[in-house]
Amino acid sequence: DLYRQDPISILYVWEGGLASHGGTIGIVLCIIMYSIFTTKRSPLWAFDRLVIPIALVGGLIRLGNLMNSEIFGHSTDLPWGFMFVRSAEWHQLYYGQACHPTQIYEALCYFALFGLLMWMYWKKNAEERPGLIFGVFFIGIFLPRFLIEFIKNPQVEFEQTMVLNMGQLLSIPFILLGIGLIVYAMMRPRQQLTFPNRFADADGDQPAKKRR
Numbered sequence: 001d002l003y004r005q006d007p008i009s010i011l012y013v014w015e016g017g018l019a020s021h022g023g024t025i026g027i028v029l030c031i032i033m034y035s036i037f038t039t040k041r042s043p044l045w046a047f048d049r050l051v052i053p054i055a056l057v058g059g060l061i062r063l064g065n066l067m068n069s070e071i072f073g074h075s076t077d078l079p080w081g082f083m084f085v086r087s088a089e090w091h092q093l094y095y096g097q098a099c100h101p102t103q104i105y106e107a108l109c110y111f112a113l114f115g116l117l118m119w120m121y122w123k124k125n126a127e128e129r130p131g132l133i134f135g136v137f138f139i140g141i142f143l144p145r146f147l148i149e150f151i152k153n154p155q156v157e158f159e160q161t162m163v164l165n166m167g168q169l170l171s172i173p174f175i176l177l178g179i180g181l182i183v184y185a186m187m188r189p190r191q192q193l194t195f196p197n198r199f200a201d202a203d204g205d206q207p208a209k210k211r212r
Helices: 007-011 019-039 043-067 088-093 102-122 132-151 157-161 166-187
Strands: none
Touching (some): 019 166, 102 132, 132 166
């Protein structure tokens, strides 16, 4: 309703937005432009490399959420439940009860994803199938988020009556896109990539070598 009445307010990013989903859309658009105007390569070439450190950063962001006592889950009797005593929301809803540290759950998923992508890149040369690493990243980021949202507290009031909250609904397209990228990558022939020999002579007469 707000955007219908005042469309220009869509640009007021300092007043809120789509969180990680909006950030993902922004990164995708920027990398596409960067690939078209600067690298002159397929955007998948950049995405397959960029998303590896992004998975690590995603885990660090969730640890920041933990330190800020925000975006936690429902009450729990599990031994690792946290009491978020610095949170006004916790005092209002769960005072005296431990809650799911959903920030840690997500961080562990993202750190595991980072390890998987590093293994795919350095040990399996997965970048030779453009889009494969990018597709695994989308599934590894948004599928855990979709599942963990079931035990998170609603972030906004209108989510109270929703079967799937807004974060889950926004995650579904990215999961489907990840599946599509994996299928696309596996159906196309592997590209044999070469890398320059860092110890080559200055005249460059040594051939490039394949990374193992």
